[in-house]
Amino acid sequence: MGITLWKWWAGLIARGLIALLAVVLCFEASAQKPLKVVTSFTILADMTRQVAGDYAEVVSITRVGAEIHGYQPTPQDLVAALDADLLLFNGLNLEQWLGQFLAQLGDIPSVRLSDGITPLPIRSGRYQGKANPHAWMGVENAAIYIDNIARALSDADPAHAPQYRANAEAYKARIRQHITPLKARIAEIPPDSRWLVSCEGAFSYLAADLGMRELYLWPINAHQQATPRQVRAVIDAVRAHQIPAVFCESTVNPAPAMQVARETGARYGGVLYVDSLSEADGPVPNYLELIRVNVARIADMMGGG
Numbered sequence: 001m002g003i004t005l006w007k008w009w010a011g012l013i014a015r016g017l018i019a020l021l022a023v024v025l026c027f028e029a030s031a032q033k034p035l036k037v038v039t040s041f042t043i044l045a046d047m048t049r050q051v052a053g054d055y056a057e058v059v060s061i062t063r064v065g066a067e068i069h070g071y072q073p074t075p076q077d078l079v080a081a082l083d084a085d086l087l088l089f090n091g092l093n094l095e096q097w098l099g100q101f102l103a104q105l106g107d108i109p110s111v112r113l114s115d116g117i118t119p120l121p122i123r124s125g126r127y128q129g130k131a132n133p134h135a136w137m138g139v140e141n142a143a144i145y146i147d148n149i150a151r152a153l154s155d156a157d158p159a160h161a162p163q164y165r166a167n168a169e170a171y172k173a174r175i176r177q178h179i180t181p182l183k184a185r186i187a188e189i190p191p192d193s194r195w196l197v198s199c200e201g202a203f204s205y206l207a208a209d210l211g212m213r214e215l216y217l218w219p220i221n222a223h224q225q226a227t228p229r230q231v232r233a234v235i236d237a238v239r240a241h242q243i244p245a246v247f248c249e250s251t252v253n254p255a256p257a258m259q260v261a262r263e264t265g266a267r268y269g270g271v272l273y274v275d276s277l278s279e280a281d282g283p284v285p286n287y288l289e290l291i292r293v294n295v296a297r298i299a300d301m302m303g304g305g
Contacts, residue, residue, distance in 0.1 A: 035157045038081045040089040040098060041068045042277040043136055044113060044145075046286045048088060050171045051149045055160045059084070061101070064282075067251060068275050069094065069220075073101050081105055086156045088149065090114055094133035111152040116144045120204045125219035132220070134274060138205030139179050139291060143172050178292050185299040186210045196298065197238060197246040197266075199226070199257050202274040206294065215243070217256050226256040238264040245269035245301035251276060269301030 035056040039045040045060035052058060061077050062068050081087065082105065089095055091112035102110060119131030135141045150168035154161035186194070196207040201216040215237050217226040238246065238260060245267040248254035254271065261268040272294045273284045284290040 035086065035153065036084045037086045037088060037153070037156075038084040038108075039087070040095045041066070041275065043275075043287050043290065044088055044090065046277060047136075047142075047145055047171075048149050048153075050287075051146060051164055051167045052153055053163060053167050055157065055163060056153065062276075064279055065251065065276050069096060071095070071097050073097060077101075078104055081108075084108055086111065086152060088113055088152060090133060090136070092117075092119055092131045092133035092135060109156065111148065113145050113148045113152075115148060117141050120208065122201065122219050124201075127220050132201065132204045134202045135205055136287075137203060137274060137291075139175065139183075139209050141205055142175055142287070142291075146172055175288055175291070178288060179295060182292065182295040182299055183210060186212065186295065186302070189299075189302050193242060193244060193302070195238075195241055195243045197234065197243055197257075197260070198272060199248040199252050199254065200274075202249060203272065203294075206291075210295065210298070212298075217260075231256050231259060234260050235263050238266055244303060245298075247272045247298070247301070249274045267301055270297060272297065 034054070035052070037048055037052065037056050037058045039048055039058065039060050041062045042060045042064055045058050048056070048058045059080055061073060061081065062071050078101070081101075084105075085108075087102070087105070087108050087110040089098055089110060089112060091114040102108070114133075114135050117135045119135065122128055122130050122132050136145055146168045150164045153164045157164075194210075194212045195215055196203055196210070196212045197215045199217050201214065201219045203216075204214055207214040215234060217230050217234055234246075237243075243264075243266055246257050246260050246264075247269045248257040248271060250271040250273050254268070258268050260266065273290045277286060277290060278284045284293050
């Protein structure tokens with residue numbers, strides 16, 4: 001009888017230890033599971049990966065080359081975001097589709113990365129007076145985005161907050177290291193010719209960082225060709241200021257910018273990148289390359305350095 005009772009107690013203790021071990025293992029597995037972060041577009045996804053390192057899985061809702069202003073999320077986008085721990089977005093009325101998307105996701109923490117930015121106003125068109133949403137294009141603003149990302153990741157995953165902060169500081173230093181010499185080349189362009197001419201007014205923050213004045217065919221988010229009046233106004237300004245080159249962003253038809261170049265004798269400087277990264281084997285696979293390629297192309301085509 002005593003032996004039987006002892007065996008019963010021993011079996012009970014063993015089962016309890018096994019159950020406790022299973023709980024501990026499940027807790028450790030959960031603790032080691034990387035944070036899942038969803039971002040509204042590819043540029044924010046890359047910035048987040050640079051800060052997160054190996055401690056988070058980062059997914060972009062919109063794909064490479066997508067038009068992000070009026071994007072229409074798919075059911076697959078929703079499914080990909082359902083188990084996210086955190087959602088990061090730009091704000092400044094860029095992602096016009098995001099409110100409905102968040103409503104379908106339910107209770108997922110979301111953080112606006114443009115907080116702390118001093119927005120530049122749109123100067124013309126139906127959006128006149130509203131904030132220009134392309135604030136990430138300013139190199140100085142990039143530091144604010146990066147700090148906001150580090151803070152959001154740290155709040156969601158305090159155990160790795162030191163790593164997020166260290167990664168953020170190293171990332172900001174890399175951006176400064178690559179862009180500072182290119183900004184010096186832009187500074188060599190004669191001030192009267194230091195104009196950034198593009199199809200869409202998406203480069204206001206970059207132009208301000210580079211000490212350039214800005215000229216564009218349409219202010220924001222155009223879904224059709226520029227009007228003859230818009231083209232004529234830019235042609236007249238390029239001639240008046242003897243601007244040596246004009247550009248167009250990668251996601252729109254460059255024909256109006258090419259017309260301006262033909263009629264003024266300016267060079268068509270090629271594409272600049274703003275709303276989307278390229279594929280991994282393309283010209284701008286990450287945010288640092290996007291800024292570096294843009295500024296180098298402007299300097300090359302405008303005669304800086």
